Amino acid sequence: MKKRLIQVFGFLISTLGWTFVLCTMAMDYWRITQLGGQGGSFIIKVAWYWSNLWKDCFTDSTAVTNCRDFPVLWSVTYVQGVRGLLMCGLTLGFFAAVLCFLGMECTYIGGADKTKDKMLLSGAAFHFAGGEYRTQGVFVSV
Known part of the structure; x- marks a missing residue:
């Protein structure tokens, strides 16, 4: 019973982490830069330049946002590495x-216990490798 609980909890946590990384692919504001708003003038004009993995945007002080998709992706230095x-x-x-789900003790798909243990071990190795790829992707964008 304890082994099943640990497997189910580990599966849920790892799948939740995978879902969070999937959501960050679509998020805006990966890079933010403030332009203007300095120098002590009475008229404050501030503009924000921000970008994500898919487009560059510019928001002025009237909250009007102009965006453009990256026309040629290989010309942007960090985007291809991060995306890949x-x-x-x-x-x-x-x-x-998928491998961890099939390899858990509480699922009846996948065959004998020895086969399920191998699937669970390979699923764990894939999770570690995928986590390393995702971590390196974040470091490339910084």
Whole structure:
């Protein structure tokens, strides 16, 4: 019973982490830069420049946002590396979740106990490798 509880809890935590990384792929505001608003003038004009993995945007002091998608992705230095590492990590994490689900003791799919243990071990290895890819993807963007 204790082994099943640990497996289910580990599966839920790792799948939740994978879901959070998947959500960050679509998030805005990966890089934010404030332009203007300095110098002590009475008219304060502040603009924000921000970008994510898919587009660059500019928001002025009237809250009007102008965005443009990256026209040529290989000209942006950090984007290709970050995208590639995050996508590889997410793919490995997906296969890890499937292998761990099939390899858990409480599922009746996957065969004998020895086969299920091998699937669970390979799923754990895929989770570690996918986590490493995702971590390196974040470090490339900084």
